[in-house]
Amino acid sequence: MARHLYLLHGMGEQGEDWAASAIALLRDRADAYGVRARLDAQVVFEPLHYGEVFDDVVAEWDSTAEELETRARERGAGIAEVIGWLRDASDDARGFFWSHAIDILLYRFFPQVARQVRARVLDQLVTSLDEAMRDGRPNTSVLAHGLGTAVAHDALAFLGSRPLGGSHAFTAGNFRFDTLFMLCNISRALESDFEVFRSVVHPASVDPGTAYAGLYFNFRHRLDPLPALRPFEPAGWGRFYRPVEDLEHVLDFDVHALEHYLRHPRVHIPILNRLLDDPIDDATAQEAIAAFATERGPPCIEKMKTFARRLAHVGEQLGTRNEPITLVRAAAELLALAKETADECQ
Amino acid sequence: MNANDIRNRSRTGSGNGSQNGNSAGHRTGKRNGIRTGHRRSGRDGAGNHDGNHDGNRDGNGCRPGRVSGRVGPGLVLCLLSLLAAGVQAQVNVAQECQVDRVMELDVGTLPAGWSGSHPRTLRALVADRVQGGAWSDAADVLIGIWVNTGDVVPEPHRTLLRDQLIAMRTELAGVEASTDFDAIRSTGAGVRLARFQPVIADGRAEFFLESATPLVVEPALSPDAVRTLCWTAIAADDLLNLYGGNARARALSALKSAVRAWDNFNTKGYSQYPWELFINGRGGDGLAPPSRQIVLLHPSVGIELAGRSLEHLRRLDVLSVEPLGLLFYRSDRAFYFGISSVLSFPSDADVGAGALLHVGPARAGYIFRSAAGGGSGALFTLDLYQLLAGAPEALRSARDRVQDILQSAFAGTD
Numbered sequence: 012m013a014r015h016l017y018l019l020h021g022m023g024e025q026g027e028d029w030a031a032s033a034i035a036l037l038r039d040r041a042d043a044y045g046v047r048a049r050l051d052a053q054v055v056f057e058p059l060h061y062g063e064v065f066d067d068v069v070a071e072w073d074s075t076a077e078e079l080e081t082r083a084r085e086r087g088a089g090i091a092e093v094i095g096w097l098r099d100a101s102d103d104a105r106g107f108f109w110s111h112a113i114d115i116l117l118y119r120f121f122p123q124v125a126r127q128v129r130a131r132v133l134d135q136l137v138t139s140l141d142e143a144m145r146d147g148r149p150n151t152s153v154l155a156h157g158l159g160t161a162v163a164h165d166a167l168a169f170l171g172s173r174p175l176g177g178s179h180a181f182t183a184g185n186f187r188f189d190t191l192f193m194l195c196n197i198s199r200a201l202e203s204d205f206e207v208f209r210s211v212v213h214p215a216s217v218d219p220g221t222a223y224a225g226l227y228f229n230f231r232h233r234l235d236p237l238p239a240l241r242p243f244e245p246a247g248w249g250r251f252y253r254p255v256e257d258l259e260h261v262l263d264f265d266v267h268a269l270e271h272y273l274r275h276p277r278v279h280i281p282i283l284n285r286l287l288d289d290p291i292d293d294a295t296a297q298e299a300i301a302a303f304a305t306e307r308g309p310p311c312i313e314k315m316k317t318f319a320r321r322l323a324h325v326g327e328q329l330g331t332r333n334e335p336i337t338l339v340r341a342a343a344e345l346l347a348l349a350k351e352t353a354d355e356c357q
Numbered sequence: 358m359n360a361n362d363i364r365n366r367s368r369t370g371s372g373n374g375s376q377n378g379n380s381a382g383h384r385t386g387k388r389n390g391i392r393t394g395h396r397r398s399g400r401d402g403a404g405n406h407d408g409n410h411d412g413n414r415d416g417n418g419c420r421p422g423r424v425s426g427r428v429g430p431g432l433v434l435c436l437l438s439l440l441a442a443g444v445q446a447q448v449n450v451a452q453e454c455q456v457d458r459v460m461e462l463d464v465g466t467l468p469a470g471w472s473g474s475h476p477r478t479l480r481a482l483v484a485d486r487v488q489g490g491a492w493s494d495a496a497d498v499l500i501g502i503w504v505n506t507g508d509v510v511p512e513p514h515r516t517l518l519r520d521q522l523i524a525m526r527t528e529l530a531g532v533e534a535s536t537d538f539d540a541i542r543s544t545g546a547g548v549r550l551a552r553f554q555p556v557i558a559d560g561r562a563e564f565f566l567e568s569a570t571p572l573v574v575e576p577a578l579s580p581d582a583v584r585t586l587c588w589t590a591i592a593a594d595d596l597l598n599l600y601g602g603n604a605r606a607r608a609l610s611a612l613k614s615a616v617r618a619w620d621n622f623n624t625k626g627y628s629q630y631p632w633e634l635f636i637n638g639r640g641g642d643g644l645a646p647p648s649r650q651i652v653l654l655h656p657s658v659g660i661e662l663a664g665r666s667l668e669h670l671r672r673l674d675v676l677s678v679e680p681l682g683l684l685f686y687r688s689d690r691a692f693y694f695g696i697s698s699v700l701s702f703p704s705d706a707d708v709g710a711g712a713l714l715h716v717g718p719a720r721a722g723y724i725f726r727s728a729a730g731g732g733s734g735a736l737f738t739l740d741l742y743q744l745l746a747g748a749p750e751a752l753r754s755a756r757d758r759v760q761d762i763l764q765s766a767f768a769g770t771d
Contacts, residue, residue, distance in 0.1 A: 012457040053457065067623060072631055122638030123647065127619050130644040134612045141605045147460055147476075147591075148554065148598045169644070176611025177544050180604035184567075185550035189557075215556045220567035225556040251556065288451035288458075289560075 013055045014150040014189075014286060015143055017136055021157025021195070021269065022342060023111035025062030033269050034058075040279045044299075046290045054286050059135045061128045061162060065114045068124055112342040115158055119201045129166045136166070137181065152285065153224075154192040156269040157237060163191070164198035167212050168205035171223040183211040183221040190285045191224040194272045195235050196243040208245055216249025224251075226285065230278050231256040234319055235267045236326035236341050253281065261308045264318060264349040264356075276300045311356040318352040448576045454555060454562035454587035456594065474502070474585065479592040480599075492600055493533055496526035499593055506589075509581045517572040518586060521565055522593060525552055529600070545604030553594035555587075564590060614689075615644040622646035622690040627715065630655060646690050652682030652697045661701055661724055663709070663734025670734070673703040677713070677738050684715055692717050699724070699736065706731030713738065 018030045034056045041050040117124045143149045155163035171183040179185055191212070199207045215222040227248065231238050233256075245252065255277050263271050273279050276299040280291050291299075325344055452458050456476075464475045472478060479502070483495035500522045510518070528548040532541050541547060555562040555574070562574040574586050627650060629637060637647050659677045664670040682697020699713040699722050707730030713722035722736040 012460045014457055068634070071628060121634050123634055124638070126638070126644055127646070130612065130615045130619055133644065134616045137605075137609050137612050141609050144598060144605060145602070147456055147595050148551075150455060150457055173643070174544070175608035175644075176614070178604045178607040178611065179545040180550065180601050180608045182545075185545055185601065185604075187551050187554055215563075215566050222566075226558055251558065288449075288455060288557075 012147055012149050013143075014053050015055050015057055015139065015152070016286060017139070017151070017153045018056060018058045019132065019153065019155040019159030019163045020058070020060065020062065021159050021267075022114040023062070025060060025066060027058060027060055029060060029062070030056065030058035033273055036270055036273050037279060037282065040273075040276075041283055041287075044280075044283065044291050044295060046283060046287055049287050049290065050283065057135075057139055059132050061132050062114065064124060064128050064131060065117050068117055068121075069113060111346055115201070115342055118158060118161065119203065122203070125165065125203065128162055129169055132162060132166045133170055137170070137175075140181075150189045152190040152192065153188055154194070154282070156194045156272070157197060157267065158201075160193045160196045161198045161201035163193070164207060164210065164212050165203070165205055167191075167223055168210035171211035171221075172205075183223050187215070187222060188224045190226045190228065192228045192230070192282055192285075193243070194230045194269060194278070195238050195267060196229050196231065197237050197240070199243050200237070200240040202241070207243070213245070214248060214251035216251035217247065226251045226253060228281055228285075229254045229256065230258065230272055232258040232260075232266055232272060234259065234261065234322045234326065236322060236328075236345055237267060239326040240341070255281065260303070260306075261319060262306060264309060264353045265346070266322065266349075267345055274303075276303050309353075309356055314352055314356050318348065321348055448578065448580045448583045450560055450562050450574055450576060450583060450587075451557050453580075453583045454557055454574060454591075456591050459588060459591055471584070474588055476588055476592040476595050480595055483596065487596070487599055490538070491533075492596070493526050493530035495596055496522065496529055496593075499589065499596065500526060503589055506585055509579070510585050511578070511582060513570070514572055514574070514578070514582065514586055517565065517570055518589060521552060521568075521572075522589075525549075525593060525597065539603075542600065543603040543607050545601055548597065548600065550597045550601040550604075551594075552597060553590045555590065562587060612644070618646050618688075618690040622686070625691050625718070626650070626686065626693060627652065627684055646686070648686050648688075648690075650684040650686065650693070650695075652679045652684060652695070655679040655682070655697070657720075657738040659701070659720075659736055659738030661703060661709075661734045661736045663703070663706065663724065663726065663732050665728045665732040669732065673701075673706055673731070673734070675704075675736070676702040677736060678702070679713060682713070682715070699738075701726075701736055703731065709733065711736065 018033065020029045037056075038047060038050060041047040118128060119125070140151065143151070153163055153167070167188070170181045171186070174182060191214075198212075205212075211221045211223040212227075213222055213224065214227040215225050229243055229252070231243070231254075258272070258275055258277065260271075260275050262274060265271060273282075276296060280296045280299065284291050322345070325341055325348070328341075459476060462475065464472050464477050467475060479499065483498050486492070486495040486498065500519070503519055503522055506515075508515075525548070532538060532547045535541050553564065555564045556566060557563075560576055564572040564574070572586070574583055576583075578586075626646070629650070633651065633653050633655065636651050636653055656676060656678050659675050661673040661675045662670050663673055678700045679697040680700065682695060684693045684695030684697075686693045693715065694717070695715045697713045697715065699711055701709040701711070701724045703709075707726055709724035709726035709730070711722050711724040711733075713720055713736065720738045722738075723733065724736050725733050
């Protein structure tokens with residue numbers, strides 16, 4: 012019987028192998044602390060994926076528009092302007108929007124898309140849980156990143172509060188995850204069908220009868236602008252809520268990336284300790300944190316400082332807004348800014 | 358192995374509070390009238406978290422050897438070793454209470470006293486009752502074992518776990534008493550399936566947090582107590598997990614149906630433009646695709662056969678726009694029907710208006726137009742979505758291009 016860690020990706024990810032580098036990073040870190048064998052023996056990583064839902068929607072729109080436009084031109088019908096909204100932007104300009112930020116837009120503003128995403132995520136999750144629970148109730152946890160935190164919240168809120176086909180097997184009280192790890196938590200910014208602070212997705216230190224998680228970890232990077240919009244700051248969630256919200260490391264320009272979060276010992280040590288029953292003691296953790304502080308970031312320091320200032324500015328602007336749509340723009344801006352700075356550094 | 362065997366399993370005390378080591382199994386004695394034989398504490402056959410004392414100490418611990426009226430170095434060393442032993446012997450609660458770590462123990466290598474109380478042994482013990490659907494009887498077995506465990510588990514822990522076992526039994530009996538037991542069982546209703554699932558954190562295992570009197574298993578308890586409490590809770594959880602199997606299967610079946618419906622809706626349903634996707638997402642609930650679909654300003658291309666009379670029929674390539682319509686889907690979303698209003702824009706005739714009937718992928722309608730404008734006619738449209746085999750590849754390749762740009766941009770920045 013193994014422990015299961017279900018991983019949910021953020022925007023712009025797709026396919027079953029999306030988590031390969033994040034898992035490799037966790038294994039590498041476990042190796043450094045001498046717990047790799049335990050990790051390999053005890054934990055099954057199960058990446059869940061839903062990016063294909065967004066892909067298919069966009070592909071349908073894009074291709075339908077293209078086909079319609081072509082055929083209309085062939086037949087002399089002047090309808091290009093009807094669907095011109097799909098064609099206005101150049102490839103470069105809309106690259107990040109179409110490849111990443113569109114996922115946030117579709118998930119938050121198209122409930123039909125969100126429902127399909129939740130259905131597909133829950134299908135993968137419950138299929139695995141059902142299989143794993145045939146020989147006893149295993150220890151199960153969820154690690155979600157960025158958009159995945161909203162998807163995880165909504166899917167688990169559904170699973171934990173609504174009977175499926177009349178079955179209460181997975182409703183709160185009948186099932187509970189051991190731990191939720193939320194990295195760059197934007198579940199509140201994208202809140203829709205389930206109120207984030209009132210749903211069952213909370214730790215057992217608050218209203219334990221309906222708690223869908225034993226412990227709830229929330230990791231936030233100060234320079235990642237996305238969690239700045241309607242920040243996830245629950246009040247009174249008690250001792251099983253474990254926030255780590257003052258990360259500031261910059262080892263890459265894409266500070267939003269899952270791997271960038273995981274590289275910090277204050278992120279991966281709590282994760283490994285929860286998964287493996289606390290094998291890394293405080294002294295070792297402090298050593299690792301001290302050593303990590305000396306790791307170098309991108310080579311062009313001045314650019315990096317400017318980058319950090321600009322990121323902070325984006326975050327500050329977001330913090331004053333309350334509209335989820337601004338998150339879409341911020342996501343595109345973040346990635347564009349990261350690319351721009353990386354280009355300047357080369 | 359039966360319940361009596363387990364009830365009568367040998368146990369020892371650890372009356373002086375110290376935790377003995379692996380060799381302690383050689384020690385015997387009596388504690389509170391319970392026959393002792395094998396040590397129950399420690400990681401018998403499954404690890405070695407306890408101390409490794411050699412059992413030379415007697416029940417009084419270190420003997421003070423006096424040298425010139427002063428405490429001798431031997432006693433100091435002995436006390437230090439006891440202190441160290443106390444630290445080493447701190448019970449690893451996670452090891453005893455995490456279900457996977459307990460279940461992975463090789464029952465065959467456990468001493469008889471423990472092998473009989475291992476959750477896998479208890480699962481085998483109640484297997485016949487479970488097989489026969491006598492779930493409350495199975496719970497009775499666990500309760501019977503628990504009330505006969507002696508005083509190894511202190512109060513109030515002992516009573517708290519007993520009460521929860523009884524509550525489980527009551528719930529199971531309640532469902533069994535219903536006339537439609539199988540149906541109710543398949544819903545998971547009426548029984549708290551996660552009753553015995555603890556929160557294990559900070560070196561403690563906390564059970565029944567939702568109750569007014571939670572049970573906290575912490576290192577301050579004796580190893581015997583920790584193991585007895587947690588293994589019994591795991592056995593009870595295992596019983597409930599088995600009981601919930603049908604309900605899980607039912608939930609999974611519902612999810613599979615929902616995903617199949619989405620697949621059908623995506624591949625066999627009527628395509629939606631962004632504004633339609635937005636409109637049709639409103640007001641829905643659950644995980645299934647919509648059962649009704651509003652058609653709104655939906656452009657298509659089609660063919661119209663129009664003319665003032667049959668002799669004058671001619672083919673018109675048209676752009677059609679459905680201003681408004683409504684479609685109804687079958688439950689599996691593999692088929693739909695409905696009707697919409699339609700405007701036809703031919704390249705070489707006047708605009709016509711009419712109605713379009715949807716029956717699955719087939720769409721046909723009638724367009725009214727003045728004779729001077731080209732005449733009325735029959736309209737056949739193609740849902741463009743049906744024409745776009747392989748379209749998602751276009752987006753995927755676009756995404757790949759962006760990923761390539763990202764990778765090349767960020768390469769070497771670490």
